Amino acid sequence: MAIRVEPVSDEDLSTRSTVQLVGELGERLGRLASAEIRLAKLELRDKGRQAGVGGALFGAAAVLGFLGGATLVATVVLALALVLPAWLAALIVAVVLLAVAGLAALVGRSRVRRMGSPVPERALRALREDLDDLRQAVRR
Helix, strand or coil: CCCCCCCCCCCCHHHCCHHHHHHHHHHHHHHHHHHHHHHHHHHHHHHHHHHHHHHHHHHHHHHHHHHHHHHHHHHHHHHHCCCCCHHHHHHHHHHHHHHHHHHHHHHHHHHHHHHCCCCCHHHHHHHHHHHHHHHHHHHC
């Protein structure tokens, strides 16, 4: 979503009074600050959503790992114990469950890493540019 801010006009400011210029400066700075805050909110909302998906996948991995282990361990170990020694049946089932849980954790970690830094970088970059432009305008 793009936020549009009106460009500074090219009109001759020498015909305006200082009071008018200061008033317009305050108004423009207010609009600029509002636009920067909206941009930061949008960016943080998007990053929060990505972090939530990654966190939910971590939670799902934990719950599924536990529930799967609890139900399958008993069933599969007993089934395998019919043809293998009980300890070997339990070991095979445990290795499979841990591999599935590890895979889910890796997918969750990649989703969290894809998010990047939680800092609203575009908003900060735009704010720095605005401050630089303001400094240059004041020096003129």
